[in-house]
Amino acid sequence: METFLLGMDALEFLRRQGFSVLESKIAISEETAASIAKDIGFPVTLKISSKTVIHKTELQGVRAFLINEKEVRSAFNELVHIFNITGRVKELDGIIIQEIGKGLEFIVGVYEDRQFGHVIMFGQGGIYVEALRDITFRPLPIDKKDAKEMIEELSISKILSSPRQKKINPDMIVDFLLQISQLIENNKTIEEMDLNPVFVSDKIKICDARLKISSG
Amino acid sequence: MFGEKLKRLFSPESIAVIGASDSFDKLGYHVMKSLVKGNYNHPIYPVNPNSQTIWGIKAYPSLSDIPYPVDLAVIVVPATRVPQILNECGKKDIKGVVLITAGYKEIDGEEGKALEDEIKRIAYEFKIPIIGPNTFGFVNLTDSVNASFTYEFSLIKNGGVTLISQSGGFCHLCGFLAMEERMGMAKLMSLGNRVNVDFPEAVKFFMEEDEATRVIALYIEGIDEPRRLFRAICNSKKKKPVIAYKAGRSEKGDAASRFHTGSLAGNYKIWKGALRQAKIFEVNSSEELIDTAKVLDICAPMKGNRVAVLSSQAGPGMIAADAIESSGMVLSRFSEHTQNAINKLLPPVAIRTNPVDMGPAWYSPETILNILKVVSEDENTDGIIFIAIFASANLNITRDMGRILEGMEPFKKPVIACFNAPHGVWDKEIDNIDGRKGVAVIHTPERAAKAMANLYEISMKKD
Numbered sequence: 118m119e120t121f122l123l124g125m126d127a128l129e130f131l132r133r134q135g136f137s138v139l140e141s142k143i144a145i146s147e148e149t150a151a152s153i154a155k156d157i158g159f160p161v162t163l164k165i166s167s168k169t170v171i172h173k174t175e176l177q178g179v180r181a182f183l184i185n186e187k188e189v190r191s192a193f194n195e196l197v198h199i200f201n202i203t204g205r206v207k208e209l210d211g212i213i214i215q216e217i218g219k220g221l222e223f224i225v226g227v228y229e230d231r232q233f234g235h236v237i238m239f240g241q242g243g244i245y246v247e248a249l250r251d252i253t254f255r256p257l258p259i260d261k262k263d264a265k266e267m268i269e270e271l272s273i274s275k276i277l278s279s280p281r282q283k284k285i286n287p288d289m290i291v292d293f294l295l296q297i298s299q300l301i302e303n304n305k306t307i308e309e310m311d312l313n314p315v316f317v318s319d320k321i322k323i324c325d326a327r328l329k330i331s332s333g
Numbered sequence: 334m335f336g337e338k339l340k341r342l343f344s345p346e347s348i349a350v351i352g353a354s355d356s357f358d359k360l361g362y363h364v365m366k367s368l369v370k371g372n373y374n375h376p377i378y379p380v381n382p383n384s385q386t387i388w389g390i391k392a393y394p395s396l397s398d399i400p401y402p403v404d405l406a407v408i409v410v411p412a413t414r415v416p417q418i419l420n421e422c423g424k425k426d427i428k429g430v431v432l433i434t435a436g437y438k439e440i441d442g443e444e445g446k447a448l449e450d451e452i453k454r455i456a457y458e459f460k461i462p463i464i465g466p467n468t469f470g471f472v473n474l475t476d477s478v479n480a481s482f483t484y485e486f487s488l489i490k491n492g493g494v495t496l497i498s499q500s501g502g503f504c505h506l507c508g509f510l511a512m513e514e515r516m517g518m519a520k521l522m523s524l525g526n527r528v529n530v531d532f533p534e535a536v537k538f539f540m541e542e543d544e545a546t547r548v549i550a551l552y553i554e555g556i557d558e559p560r561r562l563f564r565a566i567c568n569s570k571k572k573k574p575v576i577a578y579k580a581g582r583s584e585k586g587d588a589a590s591r592f593h594t595g596s597l598a599g600n601y602k603i604w605k606g607a608l609r610q611a612k613i614f615e616v617n618s619s620e621e622l623i624d625t626a627k628v629l630d631i632c633a634p635m636k637g638n639r640v641a642v643l644s645s646q647a648g649p650g651m652i653a654a655d656a657i658e659s660s661g662m663v664l665s666r667f668s669e670h671t672q673n674a675i676n677k678l679l680p681p682v683a684i685r686t687n688p689v690d691m692g693p694a695w696y697s698p699e700t701i702l703n704i705l706k707v708v709s710e711d712e713n714t715d716g717i718i719f720i721a722i723f724a725s726a727n728l729n730i731t732r733d734m735g736r737i738l739e740g741m742e743p744f745k746k747p748v749i750a751c752f753n754a755p756h757g758v759w760d761k762e763i764d765n766i767d768g769r770k771g772v773a774v775i776h777t778p779e780r781a782a783k784a785m786a787n788l789y790e791i792s793m794k795k796d
Contacts, residue, residue: 232559236603254606256560265612 119308124166124215127326131312134300137217138323139316143211149185150193151265153214160184160217163192164325165199166210166273173201179277182217191212221273221285226296226302227257227310235301241273242314264294287315293321306331337460339530339538341460341518342429344476345404346375349396349427351418352409353379353387364470365390365484370730371472371479371487374522378403396421404428407480412436415466416451423459426558430456431480432465437526439467449526456529468525469501475519475545485509492517492768493547493630497535499524503552503580506619515767515774516627519545532556533565540569548629550622551613559604563649567734574629574791576614578622579604614791624775624784625791631773632747635642635791637715640686640785641663641708644720645695645727649751650688653718654722656743656782662789664688664714671711673683678704695726698733702741709744716747716789718781720771723754735765744771751780 122130128138129182140157143166144150154161167176174224178199180192193212196206215301232238242251251269255263268290277285282283301307309329316322348368354361361381365388368377379387382394384612393399395404396418406427408418412434422430437449442531449466456463464471470481472489479487486508494516498504501523511518520539524531532551539546556562582601607616616622635686642658642664644650654664664687668760675685677709678700683690687697689708694700701721721730731752752763775781 146602184426216751230600230603232555232557233603233607252602253793254561254603256603256607259610263411267606 119329120324120332121168122328123168123170124164124210124309126166126168127328130328131323131326132216135177136296136323137321141215144193145211146192147190150212150214153190154183154189157214157216161189162213162215162217163196164215165196167200167208168210169205177274177287213323218314218316218322218324220316221276222314223290223317224252224297225297225305225310225312225315227297229308230321235305237294237297237301239267239271241271246313258298259294260306261291261295264291264298267294284319287317289321290317306314311318334529334534335460338428338460338462338540340405342431342464343386343543345428345478345479345480347378347401347403348373348375348405348480349360349378349380349393349399349403350387350409351380351396353381353384353576355384355387360482361387363484364407364409364433364480367470367472367479367481367484367487369793370484372477373479374737375478376401383539391478391494393409395592396425396427399425402426405431406739407431407433409433409482412445412466413441416448416455419452419455419459419461419463419575420459423455427461430461430465430526431468431470432463432525433468434465435469437466438600438639439526445734449450449528450629452649453528453668462534463528464522464530465525466528467501468523469504471520471522472518473519473520483508486521488512489521490515490517490768492521494550494626495519495539495543495546496521496552496626497521497524497532497550498537498552498553499532499556500552501525507550507623510619510623512575514623514776515625515764516623517768518631519543519547525600525608529639531563535706536562536575537565539568540573541571541572542564547573548626549573549575550626551575553577553579555600558622559607563607563613566611566613569633573794574614574709575612576616576625576629576787576791577608578616578619578621579608593764597659611732612794614787614794616787620780621787624780625787627775628747628749628775628784628788629781629791631768631771632716632749632788633743633745633771635716635747635785635789635790638662638786638789639713639715641665641667641711641714641717642720643701643704643708643717644688644689645701645730646720646722647684647688647690647692649720650690653720653778653782654688655749656779657785658716660782660786662782665709665711667708667712667755668713671713671752674707675704678707693721695730698730700729702734702737705748706741709748715751717744718746720778720784721750721752723752723758728758731759731762731766735762735769738766738772741770746771748772748783749785750774751776751778751781 142153160182163180193200200206226238235257253267311327352361378399379392384392437445472486474491642653
C-alpha cells in the first residue's frame with residue numbers, strides 16, 4: 118500500500134523537515150479566505166486542497182495572482198463549485214490561500230527507478246517543462262560536486278550568471294539539493310516526490326508538492 | 334571472487350578449444366585460426382572426437398583426455414552439450430572459460446533460459462569465471478592471445494586501451510576502427526550474456542590487475558545493477574580513466590508513474606547523470622570513443638585549456654582554431670620569449686601568432702619541429718594541435734619528421750597531430766610518428782580539437 122501527501126499536507130510535511138515553503142493557509146469559508154488573504158498580503162493564489170486530486174490543473178483547481186478581496190471571494194466560490202457540481206465535495210479539504218512566488222521556477226523530483234533505485238531530477242520549471250526538457254538526473258545520494266554539476270548542466274543556469282538577472286546564489290541551490298538528498302536518506306519510504314514549482318530568488322521557496330509514500 | 338583465475342583466463346599458459354574444427358563453416362575453425370595465426374605461444378589442445386589433428390595440431394577426443402593442465406577452455410559446441418563440458422572443465426580444474434556458444438536467454442523460449450541457469454549453477458559450483466555465453470571471445474594483444482573467432486583482431490596495434498563491450502558486434506566495429514586509426518589496444522572483450530563475469534568484475538580486473546591497460550573504454554547497452562559497476566570503479570585500488578559509450582538512448586516515459594518526475598525520466602537521462610557522478614566520461618560516437626581513448630593513452634595529461642595551433646596550411650589551422658573555441662577551450666597567447674623564438678624560425682610572410690601558419694617552413698621539417706618544441710615549452714600553452722596535410726611538393730616532410738622526432742625528448746604536454754594524405758602515401762611515415770613521444774595522430778582538425786577538449790576535461794577530473 119502507498120499513501121499520497123498532497124496539498125496542504127505535503128507543504129506542511131516539508132516545512133517540518135526544514136524546507137521553506139510559500140506561506141500557505143487553508144480556508145473552509147469565503148470569510149476566512151478573505152481575511153487570510155489580507156493577512157498574507159495581495160496578490161495571492163488560491164488552490165484546492167484535496168487528498169484525492171493529484172493533478173490540480175486538470176480540474177482547473179488553481180486561481181493565480183488575485184489582487185484584491187473581491188477576486189479572492191469569487192475565486193473561492195468558483196473552486197468550491199467545481200467540487201459541488203461533480204458531487205465530490207467530501208473530497209475537498211478546503212482552499213489553500215498562498216503568497217505569490219517570486220523568482221525563477223524550478224522543478225525537483227525524486228523517483229524510484231527500477232535499475233538505479235532513488236534518483237533525483239532537477240530542472241527548469243514553469244509552463245515549458247515538457248517542451249524544453251531542461252532537466253538533469255542523478256542517482257541519490259548526491260554530494261556537493263554532483264549538485265554543482267546538475268545546476269551547471271541546465272541551460273537555464275546561464276541566466277543565473279547573467280548580469281541582468283537579480284543575484285541568485287548557486288550555493289543556495291546546491292544546499293537545497295543536498296537537503297533533498299538528505300531527506301530521502303532519512304525517509305526511504307518516500308517513493309516519489311514532486312516539487313513543482315520551486316521559486317528561486319534570494320530565497321528558495323516550495324510552492325507545490327506531492328509525495329508518494331510506501332507503507333511498510 | 335575468482336582470485337588469480339581471471340589473470341589465468343586472460344593470460345593463459347595453455348588453451349583447449351572444445352569444438353575445434355578444420356572446416357571453414359564452423360566457428361571452431363576460426364577460433365583455431367585466431368590462436369594459431371595470432372601467434373599464441375603456449376600449447377593449444379584442440380578437442381574433437383572425430384579428428385586426429387586439427388590445424389595440424391594433435392587433437393583429443395575429450396577434455397579429460399588431455400594429459401596436461403589447461404588454463405583456458407574456449408567452447409564452441411552446441412548449447413545443449415555445454416553443461417556436460419563445463420562439468421568436465423570443473424573436474425579438470427580449468428581456470429577460466431570463454432563460452433562462444435549462443436542460444437541461451439537471448440533467444441525466445443524456456444529452454445535457453447533453463448540451460449543458462451544450469452551453466453550458472455555449474456560455474457558457481459566450481460568457481461569458474463565464464464566470459465559469455467553468446468560472445469565472440471576476447472583478445473589479449475599484450476600477450477598475443479586471440480581467444481575469439483575473428484583472427485584479424487590480432488592485427489590491432491599493441492597499446493594501452495582496453496575495450497569492455499556488451500556487444501561483440503561493437504568490438505568488431507571498434508576493433509577495425511582502431512586499426513584504421515592506429516589505436517593501440519591492450520585487450521578487447523565482449524561480455525555476452527554475463528553469466529558471472531559482468532562489467533564490475535571486468536572493470537575491477539583491468540583496473541587493478543592488468544598493468545598493460547592504461548585506459549578503459551566501455552560500451553554499455555543496459556545492465557540490471559548499474560550501481561554495482563559504479564561502486565567497483567569508485568572502490569578500485571588503482572585509478573585509470575574510464576570512458577563509456579551508452580547505447581539505447583531513446584526515451585520511454587514510464588507510464589506506471591503518476592508523477593511528473595517519472596514521466597520525464599527517460600532511462601538514458603539517468604544514465605547520463607549517473608556516469609558523470611561516477612566520473613566515467615561519456616562519449617557520443619564510435620569515433621569519439623576511439624579518438625578520446627587513443628589520446629588518453631598516448632598524450633601527457635592536459636593541465637589547462639589553452640591550446641596552440643601549428644599548421645602547415647592556414648585553412649585547416651583556422652578550422653582547428655574554431656573547433657577549439659567552440660569546445661570550451663581557448664587559443665593560447667604565446668609568451669614574449671616564445672613569440673621571439675617563433676619569429677626567428679619563420680619569416681614575416683605568414684601569421685606567426687597563434688594559430689601559427691608554418692607554410693613558409695614547408696620544406697624544412699627541422700624548422701617545423703623546432704617550432705613545435707618551442708611552443709611545447711611555452712608557459713601559456715597547455716596543448717598543441719599540429720597540422721600537416723599532404724601536397725605533392727611536401728612529400729618528404731613526414732619522413733624526416735619521424736627521424737628527427739626520434740632524437741627528441743617526449744612532449745610533456747599533449748600534442749595531437751593531423752596528418753592527411755592519400756592511401757599509400759605517408760602510411761609508414763605516419764606510423765613512425767603516431768604514438769611516439771606523446772604525439773597522437775587524429776584524422777581531422779575538428780576531431781583533434783574534440784579529443785583535446787575531452788582529454789582536458791578528463792585530466793581535470795583526476796583527484
